[in-house]
Amino acid sequence: MKQDMSQFLPLSPASLHILLALVRDDLHGYGIMQEIARQSEGQYKLGPGTLYDNLKKLMLQGLIEETAPRSSTSDPRRRYYRLKGLGRNVLSMEVERLEGVLREARSHLRALKPRRT
Amino acid sequence: MARSLARFLYCCLLRLHPPSFKTEFANEMLWIFDEVAERQGVLKLFADGLLSLVRQWIVRYALQKLLIGDAALSSWPSSTHELFAWERIAFPATSLSIPRMLQGSMVSFAFIAFLSFLAIDAGKAGTVRGLSGGSWDPVSAPRPVREGFQTDVSDLAVGEGNSQARPGVAGMASKAANDAEPNLSSPVLGFDLTTVRTFASPAPAQLLTAQFDNARTGANLNERILTPTNVNAAQFGRLFTFKVDGDVYAQPLYVPGVEVPGKGKHNLLFVATENDSVYAFDADGASTTPLWHVSLANSSDGITPLSEQDVSCFFISPRVGITSTPVIDLKTGTLYVLARTKERKGLLNADVYKQRLHALAITTGVEKFGGPVEIKASVKGTGAGHSGGQIAFDPQTENPRAALLLANDSVYLAWGSSCDVVPYHGWLLAYDPTTLVQKSVFNTSPDASDSAIWQGDAGPAADKDGNVFVVTGNGEFDAATNGRDFGDSVLKLGSEGQHLTLLDYFTPSNQAQLNERDNDLGSSGPVLLADQPGARPHLLVTAGKEGKIYLIDRDHMGKYQPNDDTHAVQTISASHGAFGAMAYWNQNVFFVGSETRLQDYAVDRGRLKLKASGPTKFLDSGATPAVSSNGSKDGVVWAVSSKNWNEPAGKPAVLYAYDAADVGHQIYSTEQNSQRDRAGIALRFAIPSVVNGKVYVGAKGEVDVYGLLPLH
Numbered sequence: 001m002k003q004d005m006s007q008f009l010p011l012s013p014a015s016l017h018i019l020l021a022l023v024r025d026d027l028h029g030y031g032i033m034q035e036i037a038r039q040s041e042g043q044y045k046l047g048p049g050t051l052y053d054n055l056k057k058l059m060l061q062g063l064i065e066e067t068a069p070r071s072s073t074s075d076p077r078r079r080y081y082r083l084k085g086l087g088r089n090v091l092s093m094e095v096e097r098l099e100g101v102l103r104e105a106r107s108h109l110r111a112l113k114p115r116r117t
Numbered sequence: 118m119a120r121s122l123a124r125f126l127y128c129c130l131l132r133l134h135p136p137s138f139k140t141e142f143a144n145e146m147l148w149i150f151d152e153v154a155e156r157q158g159v160l161k162l163f164a165d166g167l168l169s170l171v172r173q174w175i176v177r178y179a180l181q182k183l184l185i186g187d188a189a190l191s192s193w194p195s196s197t198h199e200l201f202a203w204e205r206i207a208f209p210a211t212s213l214s215i216p217r218m219l220q221g222s223m224v225s226f227a228f229i230a231f232l233s234f235l236a237i238d239a240g241k242a243g244t245v246r247g248l249s250g251g252s253w254d255p256v257s258a259p260r261p262v263r264e265g266f267q268t269d270v271s272d273l274a275v276g277e278g279n280s281q282a283r284p285g286v287a288g289m290a291s292k293a294a295n296d297a298e299p300n301l302s303s304p305v306l307g308f309d310l311t312t313v314r315t316f317a318s319p320a321p322a323q324l325l326t327a328q329f330d331n332a333r334t335g336a337n338l339n340e341r342i343l344t345p346t347n348v349n350a351a352q353f354g355r356l357f358t359f360k361v362d363g364d365v366y367a368q369p370l371y372v373p374g375v376e377v378p379g380k381g382k383h384n385l386l387f388v389a390t391e392n393d394s395v396y397a398f399d400a401d402g403a404s405t406t407p408l409w410h411v412s413l414a415n416s417s418d419g420i421t422p423l424s425e426q427d428v429s430c431f432f433i434s435p436r437v438g439i440t441s442t443p444v445i446d447l448k449t450g451t452l453y454v455l456a457r458t459k460e461r462k463g464l465l466n467a468d469v470y471k472q473r474l475h476a477l478a479i480t481t482g483v484e485k486f487g488g489p490v491e492i493k494a495s496v497k498g499t500g501a502g503h504s505g506g507q508i509a510f511d512p513q514t515e516n517p518r519a520a521l522l523l524a525n526d527s528v529y530l531a532w533g534s535s536c537d538v539v540p541y542h543g544w545l546l547a548y549d550p551t552t553l554v555q556k557s558v559f560n561t562s563p564d565a566s567d568s569a570i571w572q573g574d575a576g577p578a579a580d581k582d583g584n585v586f587v588v589t590g591n592g593e594f595d596a597a598t599n600g601r602d603f604g605d606s607v608l609k610l611g612s613e614g615q616h617l618t619l620l621d622y623f624t625p626s627n628q629a630q631l632n633e634r635d636n637d638l639g640s641s642g643p644v645l646l647a648d649q650p651g652a653r654p655h656l657l658v659t660a661g662k663e664g665k666i667y668l669i670d671r672d673h674m675g676k677y678q679p680n681d682d683t684h685a686v687q688t689i690s691a692s693h694g695a696f697g698a699m700a701y702w703n704q705n706v707f708f709v710g711s712e713t714r715l716q717d718y719a720v721d722r723g724r725l726k727l728k729a730s731g732p733t734k735f736l737d738s739g740a741t742p743a744v745s746s747n748g749s750k751d752g753v754v755w756a757v758s759s760k761n762w763n764e765p766a767g768k769p770a771v772l773y774a775y776d777a778a779d780v781g782h783q784i785y786s787t788e789q790n791s792q793r794d795r796a797g798i799a800l801r802f803a804i805p806s807v808v809n810g811k812v813y814v815g816a817k818g819e820v821d822v823y824g825l826l827p828l829h
Contacts, residue, residue, distance in 0.1 A: 030149050049169025
């Protein structure tokens with residue numbers, strides 16, 4: 001049965017950025033924070049409290065999962081997270097939704113150039 | 118040392134989290150703390166940790182407990198350790214450690230504070246909902262300053278209609294509001310106006326609608342006091358000022374000889390403000406305290422005017438309440454006002470926006486006819502904002518600027534936009550004046566967007582046959598290809614049964630360019646000229662933001678042709694832009710465009726010929742002129758300067774007067790003796806109300822009143 005993914009949308013900014021950070025690679029918590037900072041050119045920064053709250057939520061929703069550490073020498077405090085197939089699909093749908101929002105916003109801003117009324 | 122202390126405190130913060138969260142993530146969070154604390158500082162980390170603490174206990178854990186219950190939760194790992202401190206009361210044998218007590222206290226405090234906050238908010242919302250049970254609506258009961266008045270206008274003096282003495286407009290009185298043939302026996306109020314009319318001569322002037330009449334000529338032909346001879350800085354100046362609670366965009370209206378219960382007979386001036394107030398003043402300034410004042414908002418119940426942020430537009434600031442000029446029906450002694458409000462429904466619910474048509478007794482301000490009525494409308498269409506093939510009226514984005522019109526036994530209301538914030542459409546709605554039931558709806562862009570009816574605050578016009586004329590602003594135009602969208606067009610509408618129907622239209626050949634360049638044709642309203650000799654007796658004049666004047670045959674408006682504008686009777690490139698409306702008097706059309714001097718065009722054999730220009734250049738927005746005269750003599754042209762469209766209010770408005778026989782002769786300005794006469798802060802599109810020897814000028818928070826100075 002096909003899962004209704006619209007129940008996950010819209011994603012909060014933190015969830016969106018976390019999923020996006022995990023698209024290319026499995027990462028630990030600190031790695032996710034660094035990747036988000038890189039992708040947003042430093043404009044969006046997560047604190048650890050917000051990060052782990054969202055990681056817990058995303059795991060409960062089945063969008064991400066914990067995965068094994070890269071190597072046995074890895075710091076035992078480091079836990080790695082991986083994007084699941086469902087998470088990838090939800091992220092794609094959210095990107096499509098945001099594209100619609102952007103189209104609408106651009107159209108509105110064009111109208112506000114400003115025009116005298 | 119300091120870092121060690123900070124790390125210790127952060128550890129404590131992590132330990133205060135619910136055990137399930139703490140067990141899973143505390144080590145990682147501490148690791149991140151170690152990684153970033155030195156580079157980024159600890160303050161943000163602590164703030165984040167505190168937020169996390171509140172979130173985990175209240176938003177996550179407590180809600181889970183509320184939603185799924187203790188039983189379900191108790192099966193969760195670690196949940197037996199996550200009892201709240203108060204839950205331990207049920208287990209007296211279990212002693213609490215001091216850290217757990219502190220933890221419980223903190224969480225309890227946060228939780229109780231949160232619940233209290235919700236309770237207070239719910240209480241507020243409950244008050245509004247409770248009071249509004251049944252059909253009670255807090256806005257339906259405006260708060261008169263003096264209550265208990267009874268509606269009684271039995272001694273109301275009804276002046277002769279403005280246009281009865283107007284040459285060439287004979288017959289227009291039959292349906293036009295200002296020229297309305299009174300219903301001589303009013304079933305609503307039970308008084309007989311026939312007796313009133315017998316002593317109503319000589320007729321005092323009255324001003325019942327924007328621009329004096331439904332033709333929107335802007336000319337008061339019954340002015341017997343002010344003349345080109347005595348309007349000068351030596352004899353004429355500011356007499357007094359009415360202070361009000363908001364900006365005055367609506368043109369002040371005037372009814373002579375109204376018996377105000379308990380206060381005697383007065384000539385009344387009606388002033389509406391952007392703070393949703395309506396005032397009735399003694400127009401002669403016997404006192405500057407209002408005879409009555411009603412607020413159509415109610416801030417104690419969270420019902421307020423809108424802010425400029427609410428409408429995402431800075432043009433009307435800081436409050437947006439009543440913008441469109443009301444209209445008065447003397448048959449029933451009723452003032453119709455359209456007011457906008459924002460209504461708070463509690464912090465957990467979004468604010469709602471409302472627009473309501475109010476019917477107020479001119480004697481007291483008390484609501485009549487079961488009013489107010491909330492504005493709602495929908496039409497079939499696939500245009501902006503449609504849902505399921507229906508377009509609904511949006512009370513937040515739809516901006517009522519054009520003046521109200523009373524004609525065809527209907528009150529007409531028109532809407533445009535605020536700064537073109539979409540989705541919006543041009544709407545024209547008609548309401549029954551005595552039942553306030555909606556009679557008909559017309560949308561100018563049902564399958565597209567925009568096409569506002571705003572007209573620089575001027576009103577829709579109506580002719581003697583009951584045809585209604587409006588001008589639309591930017592928007593798609595597809596009517597020439599069987600569409601239903603009328604951007605940048607002059608529309609002629611008739612009432613067929615209960616429905617507004619399009620009878621004819623005029624659209625400039627460069628409509629697409631006008632739309633693209635934000636050159637609304639509908640930045641001005643239509644003005645209907647008196648009947649002319651020749652093949653085209655019924656002419657209409659208007660002008661758009663492009664600055665071009667269009668003279669149009671109302672009987673054959675020409676629709677659209679793509680190559681040129683020869684379907685208009687005449688076009689004149691007259692200025693850098695036109696806003697508001699022109700004025701018509703005695704075969705003259707007076708025009709004040711943007712960055713232009715007052716221009717006087719003679720109407721000669723059905724065409725306009727530039728006759729004279731005034732000496733003073735008006736800046737951006739120009740002005741909507743008014744004319745006062747005693748029939749065809751003693752004409753004076755009046756105009757008030759506007760503030761620039763993209764400047765904050767700050768400069769004083771300036772009232773100018775010209776000899777209508779020669780507008781090159783400027784006879785007065787409020788800046789000639791500014792210490793005595795300077796007007797209030799200028800707004801936009803102010804139209805001076807010239808009536809019974811006085812000139813009323815709306816400004817920011819006040820109405821300045823000018824007239825002949827007392828003799829020394």
